[in-house]
Amino acid sequence: MALEHALLVALREQPASGLELARRFERSIGYFWHATHQQIYKVLGRMDADGWVTATAVAQSGKPDKKVYAVSAAGEGVLADWLAAPTPTEPLRSELAVKMRGASYGDRAAVLDVVRATLVDHQVRLDHYERLAKREHPTPETLTGHALDQYLVLRGGIRTERFWVEWLGEYLHAHEKAER
């Protein structure tokens, strides 16, 4: 699918080893894409075999060697082609939405608790992303090129979390009102 391409983008930003990529996917790139180290190793192996990336063993002091991957010329071409290709519009897929819709077929109070817990979680992420934006991009008006892209995708993360907080808030509020 697209993990290959997400890795190409990440490696163009900065060559890295498998574990380093996994750590990055838990942070910045993780607002919109997630991957475990196992899967990353698997895909990196295939990309290496296909000549999209090149691997270099790098010795470290105090730690075992690592294999640092960088995008090859062929990989750059693959990435450029993929970037220009149309993307099918992706459907939302939410387990929580299924629960919200089905709440009346179980214990509604329990579902409302699940919704509340999820809302808290998204509120925490929202706060985190907003602090991140303030710290990493203090003057967004001045940004251009890749730095602007990074900022705008973080904006997408913020908007996503805000969507969740507002929607779940609407759900809880409407049910409190309906109960009265």
Added chain:
Amino acid sequence: MALEHALLVALREQPASGLELARRFERSIGYFWHATHQQIYKVLGRMDADGWVTATAVAQSGKPDKKVYAVSAAGEGVLADWLAAPTPTEPLRSELAVKMRGASYGDRAAVLDVVRATLVDHQVRLDHYERLAKREHPTPETLTGHALDQYLVLRGGIRTERFWVEWLGEYLHAHEKAER
């Protein structure tokens, strides 16, 4: 995963055959969950074997027979248990976001075109959902129980599409400005 549970919710709303479920998943339930008929048949078969649903052959005039599924007592219990269980907070996963972040490693104008096309798509869906909400739920303040849940999940669909339209708009606007 949770297709089982989405099917239980759909069948509690209204017993149906595999194809009818597939059609419903393309419409109302489809704002937040998608499934093809192939996958639905597979999962329905397993659910039948597990005793979560019961199948009844129904003759139709002018069409071949169909197998109508309904939730069994055991299925009701499974659904109630699942509804009360905590849901892990789901990460956003967006191929388009990867392209937006990686735009400077390819033809930026092409990426902007992809973004524009996706925006139009979401705008169309937004209009559709808003019309649907007005038609199906003209007086939302009066709703309670399952009808309220249905309305609020449709609200989630509307909010999702609005998120996309606004975010992609911000992306396009910021890049137009940066180009000047």
Added chain:
DNA sequence: GTGCACATGTAACTCGTTACATGATTGG
């Protein structure tokens, strides 16, 4: 009897997750 829509499936494959395995290096 041929083509079309309805209806139910199978088979092969890809993507991703979970659990487990192996080895390097260093601090105690």
Added chain:
DNA sequence: CCAATCATGTAACGAGTTACATGTGCAC
């Protein structure tokens, strides 16, 4: 030398997609 961390992987499985297969009933 033993536990802890870093680093790289394998194996088994499950969910979902794509392509294909089979059969019914009706309109032409």
